[in-house]
Amino acid sequence: MRQLHPHLFSEIDIGPMRVRNRILSTGHQTYLSRGGRPSEHMVAYHEARARGGAGLIITESARFHESSLSDAPDLTIHEDSAIAPFAALAEAVHRHGARIIGQLSHAGRVTRRMGDGMRGIVYAPSPVAEHRNHVVPREMPAGMVEEVIAAAAEGARRYRDAGYDGVELMASHGLLFAQFLNPRVNRRSDRFGGALENRMRPLADSLAAIRRSVGPGMALGLRISAEELELDGLERPEVIEICHRLAGAGLVDYINVTIGSMAGLGSSVHVVPPMELSPAYVATGAAAIRAALDIPVLVAGRINDSGVAERVLAAGQADMVAMTRALITDPDLPNKVLTGRMDEVRACIGCNQACIGHFHSGHAISCIQSPRTGRELRLPGPETARHPLKVMVVGGGPAGLRAAITAAEDGHDVTLHEAAPAPGGQARLAQMLPGRAEFGGLITNLLGEAGRLGITLKTGSRVDAAMITAEAPDFVVLATGSTMLPPEIEGEGTVLPFEEVLTGRARTGARVLVCDWRCDWVGIGMAMRLAAEGCHVRLAVNGATAGQTIPQYVRDHWIGRLHEAGIEVIPYARLFGVEDGTAYLAHAASDQPILCEEVDSVVLINGRASDTALADEVARLGLPCVCVGDCNTARTAEEAIFEGLAMTRRALRKVTPPCPAEAS
Known part of the structure; x- marks a missing residue:
């Protein structure tokens, strides 16, 4: 409700654009593109967050110049053929009252630039080594710098033609424009190097060219790291001075503040800060930049709770807060908070496994707690079953809890049996490791959902074939987990x-x-x-x-x-x-x-071995059954929760389809 978070749910004007609240989804790689264009899956992904109440969605970095293209499934906006697919995405976001901004990005030296299995030519301001991808780039010719400036303007024009509300140029995380700004990386002696005014020229000229290209009707912003936290990275006083000059020249309508660099092994953790880092720790850097400017400042960095977001805004550290991973976990978070349903929010735990983790493994975005994220068009949602069943779920770890919730969402009568004194399985151990306490939030979220659905939970309840026969369920879900393999070692040592x-x-x-x-x-x-x-x-x-x-x-x-x-x-x-x-x-x-x-x-x-003993017994009983999680193969909480949802729903609907009136 508005009284609870008055700052978070107040409107804000950013340049010519009015945004309904202060909740932002920053640009982040989804790998949901197809041929460099937004696919129907990307449209559905962002539409879910717009429908859920986010005020502003910034779509992921799009490559706008041929010197930054690779075989990676990134967005590209260097040709007019991109306009129609981007327009479909903008229309879907606008349909639900949210605003949309598109990013323009060039990685410079921070890339392996793979193409056809080979590493391509990498351009940067100067041939200074990059330490994560082990690249020594080629100095970008002055003529190519001019091409990049012109291409940025053309990319922005395509966003305008697609109906976007704004454009954001990336000079964050040690990317190309940040490399030009940095005297330790930019060692040029021409008009794009040396004094700060020269080092700013590629960025400033690009922003000016974009404004001429799109006119006054679009918001124009800059994403920049408050500090790069790298040995040769930009430092906070330098960044403040750069932002002050750009804002003073009227080149930007807002600054979107992040932290860290992709160019080093240590600083890259700040690109998507995990649970080990403090909530909202970037807000102090944003506040320092905001104090030097008179335009809105946005901030990202471990803001996964609406209360934390409200405090950042109330303290005047920023004008808008990025809750990107919170929205990945629960796209309906804004609407839930606005209507006082705080206890229904599925909180992000900052594990990074299926968001940035999927990106690094070359797969589309998801969330270990929310398997439908990134799969909005592929995984079915809840639908009331034609004939509700009596469902027994055996095992109260992440797989069993998610299976029980899935069955209950479809209207079945669910009882979950857990042999241990408390549910949670391996997740209860995981939260005991240093820096991993927040992982326990996964169980808290699942138990909250189970409670709201009225699932009967029986702990200290070890299930065998006799109990199954006595309970006479219509359907059994086995989530019996795994056990650690005994050591096979020699000697008498302990x-x-x-x-x-x-x-x-x-x-x-x-x-x-x-x-x-x-x-x-x-x-x-x-x-x-x-x-x-x-x-x-x-x-x-x-x-x-x-x-x-x-x-x-x-x-x-x-x-x-x-x-x-x-x-x-x-x-x-x-x-x-x-x-x-x-x-x-x-x-x-x-x-x-x-x-x-x-x-x-x-x-x-x-290693861990699947516990399949009960599965063999259930098979002999002839009951409809599905196995989920570690009792299939020992893996992680991500696979357990995914199977708890997808395999349970699929198996139950083979037994009893949804009611015709509600079937999708």
């Missing part, structure tokens, strides 16, 4: 399962070797926790690096923290024996021995 150590049921000695087969969060978290408790810790991983299987920005962040904590990481290491204070490992690529001496305790993080 090996402790990580669950025992994490929950305090086992204590380690002072000198600990953590042996991590999984190469995910757990090994890193266990090593950091034990080091914080005063242990001398070594981390042996059965892969190329610690955290090999987790999203790269977060992985690199935690590898930095391991180094700071003095934890030795031993890569390519597989445990095969423990005896008399020595752990015997084998190099995973060469089979040569690796000896770790003076080890008091070995903590093992092993």
